[in-house]
Amino acid sequence: MEEALYDTSTVIGIVAKNRQRIQGYISILTVIENPPALSYASKILYPEKKYHLAIKWQTLLRRKGNSIPAVDLIIAAQAYNKGLTLVTHDKHFETLKKRSSPRSQVSTRENRNNNFVLDISSVFR
DSSP, X not given: OOXXXXXXXXXXXXXHHTOOOEEEEEEHHHHHHOGGGGGGEEEEEOOOSOOHHHHHHHHHHHHTTOOOOXXXXXXXHHHHHHTOEEXXXXXXXXXXXXXXXXXXXXXXXEOTTSOEEEOGGGTTO
């Protein structure tokens, strides 16, 4: 099983639907956005002081008229920096994939729970 980082939207869905522990990482930013997530977390990921990737992405996206929320960019950068797959319900991560590196081999798919899964490892490689 691939290691994954679950975005806030997916954590909210898992907790509301199943009330089960999340097998994977959640960001401390997800806990800040949705404090009950802490009760269901198996592993908490804290951001490193490397925000340059999120800044780079946002700069590029803004130039193309498609900015996305800062917290989501930091969570995406966390996934990238740790080599994790990002699992989310937020379709704006597709914008990150398309606008930041349209020629990269970034895989996206929907899993059995209708979560949007983004292998972000090849963005900006």
